[in-house]
Amino acid sequence: MSKQKLSVVVTRRLPEVVESRMKDLFDVELNATDTRMTRDELAAAMRRADVLVPTLSDQIDANMLAQAGEKLKLIANFGAGVDHIDVSSARQRGVLVSNTPGVSADDTADMAMALILGVIRRIPEGMAVMQTGRWQGWSPTAFLGGRVGGRRLGILGMGRIGLAVARRAKAFGMQIHYHNRKRLRPEVEAEVDATWWESLDQMLARMDVVSVNCPHTPSTFHLLNARRLKLMKPTAVVVNTSRGEVIDENALTRMLRAGEIAGAGLDVFEHGHEINPRLRELPNVVLVPHMGSATVEGRVEMGEKVIINIKTFADGHRPPDLVVPGLL
Structure with a gap:
């Protein structure tokens, strides 16, 4: 050959x-x-x-x-x-x-942080106002988002990308938590001050931000299903830069519309480029076209x-x- x-x-x-x-x-x-x-x-x-x-x-x-x-x-x-x-x-x-x-661990982790900031600081809402020319000037109560530092970040899948997200989030002052099939070595946990949760359900119930960084396999399909999404706090935010199939997109859309989850940042979607139109209409959702490794x-x-x-x-x-x- x-x-x-x-x-x-x-x-x-x-x-x-x-x-x-x-x-x-x-x-x-x-x-x-x-x-x-x-x-x-x-x-x-x-x-x-x-x-x-x-x-x-x-x-x-x-x-x-x-x-x-x-x-x-x-x-x-x-x-x-x-x-x-x-x-x-x-x-x-x-x-x-x-x-x-x-190859793309750092690039994808950068996108995860961009989505976290985009949702919590309401960046797309501000951009939309600027692009339509409707901005009337600064106001003390306009576009109030939240402070990222101090929030609990739950990383679902602590491989190369999950760890890269953890390093960035720690620099922003977030508290790092994770759920993984196997617990990381103590020295790796110590590097990012990470807390391991054996129970995904228990972790989800306590997080302010959840970042999905696990691969799509038969065992992770709809890992974040309607039942698990309902465990999350109504003030929580979900970010997915992994694979869309890990989240039940219809259930997520329903909960975002009902105010049962505060916001979402999505780089990937359950049905490829066919995105739920109701998801696109929501102001508390940041959608980007699978740009994580771009x-x-x-x-x-x-x-x-x-x-x-x-x-x-x-x-x-x-x-x-x-x-x-x-x-x-």
Whole structure:
């Protein structure tokens, strides 16, 4: 395989520097229009490629993998999350799956803090008034938000991103709490003065802000369901920069409309770009279009990881960021 260039199909536009490097190394087919591939187009791409480079906008399920044929050997995902890929089915068919972990932790944590500040300090409401020209000048009671320092932040999922959020929030004077499958080592907890809650329910009932930073897996689907959301204080705020499926979006929308939760900052949504229209109408909600990892530096680093995974595989070795189904 190493003597002949691998055929690589990339499903979406990537940063120019990444695409140029791929052209040098591989027999690469790029998507110049950045138009999302249909299921049929994706299946056809998998039949003609040694390596597919998809993104989270490409749903690769067992039925699609069954149409892939024998040529496809590696799915080198552009992104850390692989919940859009049926990894177990891929491995059963002899197709390896790699991802790009650890690249976007700081960028996503920055966005989580931006959403926390945006909701609590009512920044979008202020921007809307300025953009429509309705501002009549300063007033002592206008746009009163809350003070971020001193609030209890509950982090749901204390991996790389959760820890990065904790470091930033601590600098803002927030109290750090977290729920995780496993408790962190004492020295890691001490770094951010974090308190571990074995019970998610008990943590939710006591937090002022909840930041969702866990991956989407079968066990985390609707982890914040209607019952758990009702445990939260009516003054609490929810922020999600992870995956939309972790929160029951309809239940969250109902509670925000009823004043049972004070506000929400969402970078991800349960049904992709199809957002509940009632959610968009709420003044106490900040919505951004999945921008958590959207920095030039982060996306270039992702691309570099994809290239390393493909190049390592081409050289006959295990990709460094191989996804193992049993560890998901």
